[in-house]
Amino acid sequence: MLSILIELQRLKNLDRTGWSLRGLPPRTESVAAHSFGVAVTVMLIADELMARGVEIDVERMLRLSVLHDWSEARIGDMPRTAAQYFGSEARKKAELAAFDDIVKGMGGRAATYRELYEEYEHRSSLESRLVKAADVIDLLVQVLALERAGAKGLDEFWEVARQPEFQLEGNANDVVAEILRELLTAREKVFARYE
Amino acid sequence: MLSILIELQRLKNLDRTGWSLRGLPPRTESVAAHSFGVAVTVMLIADELMARGVEIDVERMLRLSVLHDWSEARIGDMPRTAAQYFGSEARKKAELAAFDDIVKGMGGRAATYRELYEEYEHRSSLESRLVKAADVIDLLVQVLALERAGAKGLDEFWEVARQPEFQLEGNANDVVAEILRELLTAREKVFARYE
Amino acid sequence: MLSILIELQRLKNLDRTGWSLRGLPPRTESVAAHSFGVAVTVMLIADELMARGVEIDVERMLRLSVLHDWSEARIGDMPRTAAQYFGSEARKKAELAAFDDIVKGMGGRAATYRELYEEYEHRSSLESRLVKAADVIDLLVQVLALERAGAKGLDEFWEVARQPEFQLEGNANDVVAEILRELLTAREKVFARYE
């Protein structure tokens, strides 16, 4: 078990490429820190949904958020443009192979983790789609925090918030849409204030 | 919900003080990255225990790992020496008050989160004791990674591994003790190799 | 004497938490660098006061500025919010205990340093109140420098400048108030310029 823990330590030391490519200082956000942000968001969203009567597997959501970026320990954090040059199929295949190699020493549990990973990649459950939504929300909260601290040139990220592509319905969609609206409102204030 | 997500972003930007005080470079590890490491460790330990037939609430463990350091968004990451000067009671009280203020906008859920937080602080369940063990294991895996990369002066951390204070029994104790032994073995090799 | 010098080296490597919590990059300012800024400010203020005929113990002021943050080598740089959760009495007590432990190997001089430290903490002399003013002025000059370089989200710091709480009178008050006014004027220009 130790060898997988050691390998995943790398995620603490791996910068999210999106910030580097936009000229932000090193260590603006590590992959590990982002995964933490996703897990927090997942927990809050899940609890809100349950409060609204939606049945949902929170444990599964937390597991998905914890492991959804493991393959980056071997692949690195590919910028969005990179994914486009490789094609999303090739990228998914490579990430899955990396994921398999990371967990292969785990015996029977390797299969369970791989299943979770595939569920996330295919967005094949409400849980996985919500984790994807949390992934985007944590990204935007980070963008908001950076812009409040003075960063510029991050406008393109907000397009995701304006036209989200999550296939969510009912309460799940309501909760996510609400957070996105709040984010957009908060964002407008950032620049309004100094202009 | 947005305001709590914004506040917890701070944990991505907050260095673990232990490294700074020992002369390691800035951003060696953020509090958020550490929390991610704890969540990973928790998941692996929980699954190992379940494979050995132990009944355990994994969701609860993941929730505990995700929220156990939230109060640091207001208190900061106090070095061990600081805790000693304040007294552990005062520190726990302050952290709890900070935690309460962080979650107070969450309505009914605030109480649930607080309960989880207190469970962790009091080690009042097997789950919370295992999360504490994961907290220490992630610390030591980080120390190991740093020492493998050339860091020195971190010896004192290994005392925890030699005389762990977790009150665990049976399988839970076995699994944790095994990882600690593996860690100590791996650690000995680090210095053996260059000497 | 060496052991105290080694311990205080830590202050060079300890980030001022205020910047980290507001999303600024690591190592924006170390505690040691801030203490230097306070000492510079103290020297300039003291000389200005003496030029206006105020009798003042400059050596004492320089000593106070050099040692006023030593306890942070053991306590860390607690964010303002942290102090509030601990209560200012508990915080002062803890800092004093840490200070005592740092200087305790200094024999007879330990008592002298402790006396200076307490003088600062209690603002029991004109000198100590002026060092506190210098502490705030250096903070604001740093904020100004950061804002001129593009940082945002630091507005709250300027409230201190608008309603200073130093209990100063006569010439001492005039000199400090003048610098604060100059700072506020310079600050207004920062945003005026880009708006």
Place this chain on the structure above:
Amino acid sequence: MLSILIELQRLKNLDRTGWSLRGLPPRTESVAAHSFGVAVTVMLIADELMARGVEIDVERMLRLSVLHDWSEARIGDMPRTAAQYFGSEARKKAELAAFDDIVKGMGGRAATYRELYEEYEHRSSLESRLVKAADVIDLLVQVLALERAGAKGLDEFWEVARQPEFQLEGNANDVVAEILRELLTAREKVFARYE
């Protein structure tokens, strides 16, 4: 012309992933800094070869070293393991497509740059093979510098030096082999000294 210069600025801000994944601090080496190192090495090797009577196109070599990593502005610096999961063919194809998009606004010159890039990728000339050798030499000089400054855990890089795979002959091979030997000798001294 400006837009390509702006895009390539990103390489100044992009960390070489190899160091991050091995726990070294952020900004240990940017892609741009590495490309500079390759260009320096290329110039010295070319001049040494010419002194030994080898005819070689130095301008071409310098051009190759300047542009051989441009695609990383869109792909990022993929760790070696990543390349293996994508397959070297897929990786080369993606990098070429990225390169094409970067230079496509250059009119007629785009084709010339692409040709140079392909020459490097295919190692289809002595010049391109020597630039590849310089790429490896600069990597190893960086490793040596890091190890001299205290880094550990970089042993695997030295295997390249022991069994180089450059298809070079005669003088070209001699010059490169000589530098590699010097590097290995210098490296042995690093650890000998502290053991």
Place this chain on the structure above:
Amino acid sequence: MLSILIELQRLKNLDRTGWSLRGLPPRTESVAAHSFGVAVTVMLIADELMARGVEIDVERMLRLSVLHDWSEARIGDMPRTAAQYFGSEARKKAELAAFDDIVKGMGGRAATYRELYEEYEHRSSLESRLVKAADVIDLLVQVLALERAGAKGLDEFWEVARQPEFQLEGNANDVVAEILRELLTAREKVFARYE
């Protein structure tokens, strides 16, 4: 040859002082990364000029860009104000002496490199004047990138673009002037956008 490569590695680790002095984060740009930017700019400018029928020695230009900052490995990156206090003659003399010591182990080639260095310092050829222009252009592209990412307080750099002091004529002047105009236009948009 190895010892010069080792010494020049230092340029990868040496921050351009201009950014530090203006409050930008550490490692905003290393000297090595800047030299790479100059080499890229040189190549693009040279090719544009050749397309316009200007005969020019591209190899020489690339060599000049690669070696024009080597002396900083011993002198450091002196801020502009420093140069003014030493006088430009003293500075040039010191840099030349440092350059000589760096290359002195290169045998016959030392003289060739020194000649190139002096050509650059004296701007005694069209090639060297164009490399100087590329040096300024890379600086301004970096400033533009920083301002787009949120940096302020860099206005003074743009004065160079408004009143360039390159002694260029005809096509060479046209090409450089065009890039500077494009830069100024792009720069105006940066602040227009957020105001």
Place this chain on the structure above:
Amino acid sequence: MLSILIELQRLKNLDRTGWSLRGLPPRTESVAAHSFGVAVTVMLIADELMARGVEIDVERMLRLSVLHDWSEARIGDMPRTAAQYFGSEARKKAELAAFDDIVKGMGGRAATYRELYEEYEHRSSLESRLVKAADVIDLLVQVLALERAGAKGLDEFWEVARQPEFQLEGNANDVVAEILRELLTAREKVFARYE
């Protein structure tokens, strides 16, 4: 007064070049942090000397330590090799001119500060010689701290400790020599331990 405070803020953001040139991470130590270290050392040495009955002007020593590096806000932190290429006379002259420009807005006090600066540069008093000793001691304590944390390649700094060039006598010499001996002993243990 504000403008000088703003200019000296730069010292907080200026890395000591010695560390960068030896491959240590950015922001290992700022000039401001070092000046703080010198001031601390000065205070401890002065108090020790007074305890041994030496009459000494502590205020003067503290002033010298606070202002001895101000010229670096305009000159930068020149590496030792740089000083050698410029000649120590030229360097001193340039630094003095920079110092004059920094303080010139201070009216009558400019002359006083300049006098102090010259006293330090000429080591014309016991106080200034002791501040120089403190300057070296703080450097060595920093080296010791770095080596304890894993840094290597810093051996040359210890030569200063073995053959100090301070022209001190009697008690002053005893106190400084004692600290240097303690430093050398502590240093030997660093490498002994891991070998």
